[in-house]
Amino acid sequence: MSRADHPRSIAVPIFALVVTAVFVVTATFFAVTFSGPPPRAAPMQTSSIAAFLQAPRAQSRDSRRMTLTEGAAPVARADERPSIGQDVIIAAALDAAPRDVRGFYSEPGGDRRNEIRGGFTIGWKSAGIWRVVRTDPEPLFTRWHLVTLGAMLAAMLLLAGPAWWIARAISKPLRQLADTATTARAGAPLGTLPAGGASEVRDLTRAVSAMHQRLTRHAEGRTTMLAAIAHDLGTPLSRLSFRVEHLPEEARERAAADIAEMRAMIASLLRFARDEASERxxxxxxxxxxxxxxxxxxxxxxxxxxxxxxxxxxxxxxxxxxxxxxxxxxxxxxxxxxxxxxxxxxxxxxxxxxxxxxxxxxxxxxxxxxxxxxxxxxxxxxxxxxxxxxxxxxxxxxxxxxxxxxxxxxxxxxxxxxxxxxxxxxx
The missing domain is CATH 3.30.565.10 (Histidine kinase-like ATPase, C-terminal domain)
Incomplete structure (x- = not known):
């Protein structure tokens, strides 16, 4: 048996598409989570901050995220707050007195003594001059955002082709069937019906074809019945026409007009029934x-x-x-x-x-x-x-x-x- 003899249900491609989409999205987020960049900047070591304050020309991984100025005392930014505990840790790393260190932190009180998370502004007063280090502002879109969005876009493009193909394969025969059903009429040949498609579409096609045949038989039966009624009425109408000839002239004209009206009504009814059932x-x-x-x-x-x-x-x-x-x-x-x-x-x-x-x-x-x-x-x-x-x-x-x-x-x-x-x- 060929596959065409046993068409699959419409649920099969839909289920396969959903499972594939879930798998691809899960794999994408798994790859971004465990192989991509971190969603936020890593915490800075207090030793790196101290070294940058003492020798700003020294290059380190953390120094690329900080800026050093000299002169005025440090001023907190909108999201930063003071933390005496963090100041003491920085002072120890600088081998300086705690009163010579003044810091403001966006996440004060970290869980590790040698790390500072988030942004900060830290000043160290050395030889009467304040040296102030600040973290650079976080960009609106970090590398994590860009990698995540790129991975999601790639997953969407990967799924778009199969999704469109499956949607078209499902909707095309349904659209063709809908167009045929819209123009169908009893007595006229049924338009082109979809030959393929899922099992549900083929069942629907057979049901529409059978319904059209029933409607055609019904219209033909009604036309036959009306034609028989018209034929049977024709005989008594003919007898009435013969009999009215013996009536007085005025009554004869009225009766003849009534009979003509009845014949016209029967003819109109037959024409209406035949118009619905006839092939044009x-x-x-x-x-x-x-x-x-x-x-x-x-x-x-x-x-x-x-x-x-x-x-x-x-x-x-x-x-x-x-x-x-x-x-x-x-x-x-x-x-x-x-x-x-x-x-x-x-x-x-x-x-x-x-x-x-x-x-x-x-x-x-x-x-x-x-x-x-x-x-x-x-x-x-x-x-x-x-x-x-x-x-x-x-x-x-x-x-x-x-x-x-x-x-x-x-x-x-x-x-x-x-x-x-x-x-x-x-x-």
Whole structure:
């Protein structure tokens, strides 16, 4: 069996990365602690301090950290305090009287008599002249800081490559799966699914594929059921049409209008179900040419609609479905706002198409609900003003199947529908 037949769990590389990171960091700090420089300066020997006061030209390891001046008596720095005990020790090392030594120490009272830790300012009065030695100020970043930071940076760079590779190996199939699931719709082929990845990713891929198949079967079953209902309703409607011919003229016209309305509602319902379940083509469409042809056709049919020219944009999708989308929105604009004006522009790879009308627009609170099936803007359920309540549901389904969105807005006190569709990059 190959490794591909038995993919490892996603927990394996994550666990390996965590263990490796802990090991590398521990080894780095171990090396810095036991092989690197000390985190603070080593204590100075009192003998070295005494020798420097007596002969400042003498070179020693400690003399490189001290400065000698002559003249004024010693003055303590901000963090230094006097210590008579330390003065006595220094005086003994100088073979001088304790009254001739005056010192100030940042860490007075060390645990060893022959060492002084931390900074200090020590003066020795010799032949009436004060000789003062001071430790040099500690730098902001000592060698220990630099070595530690350098070691940590090296460890981070060492781990960055494997960490990035593992993160990409985990996220790439998940990103591909998420993109496919976002554009999936019943009746259309499922997009490209990741072929590799960890065992959990493959299980998720199989689950998404199975879910899509179930949704497709459900949509097909619903369409079949609605088609059967429409067929069964067609027979009694035909009989009713035959019978109304024997009614008086006024009653006959009303009954015929009711029957025609029922047929239109059944046709709209079937169209909505088939739009959700049917497979659409994937063609390159010139957005401007399609809208121009649609507006011209509707204008010739007497629809008060106009088109403002925009930049060239190519979208991918089903031409008939997109024509139906914009036809429904234009019909809504004319029904509720007297006329429609189309315009569009392209930004950041998205075509923003606007359908403006002269109506008052919809309540922003109710705008989203109008895209639900059988929800109408006219609560009276009058088809002369409200339709079947499926037009906007069809519009949203088409927009989402093309990777776009559709919203209803108010602009300058009037109604506006906004459709956003992804466009192809210019070649």
């Amino acid at each position: 083509s994937d063609a390159r469409i010139d957005l401007g040419s399609m809208l121009d042809a649609l507006v011209e056709d509707m204008h010739m049919a007497g629809t008060p609609v106009s088109l403002e020219p925009g930049e060239r944009a190519i979208v991918r999708g089903d031409p008939q479905a997109l024509r139906r989308l914009f036809t429904n929105l234009i019909d809504n604009a004319v029904r509720y706002g007297e006329s429609a004006v189309l315009s569009w522009h392209v930004a950041d790879g998205i075509a923003d198409i606007l359908i403006d009308d002269r109506g008052p627009g919809v309540d922003p609170v109710q705008a989203e609900r109008l895209f639900e099936p059988f929800v109408r803007g006219d609560p009276s359920r009058n088809r002369a003003t409200g339709g079947t309540g499926l037009g906007l549901a069809i519009v949203r389904g088409i927009a989402e199947s093309h990777g776009g969105t559709v919203t209803l807005e108010r602009h300058d006190g009037h109604g506006r529908a906004r459709v956003r569709l992804p466009v192809e990059a210019n070649r």
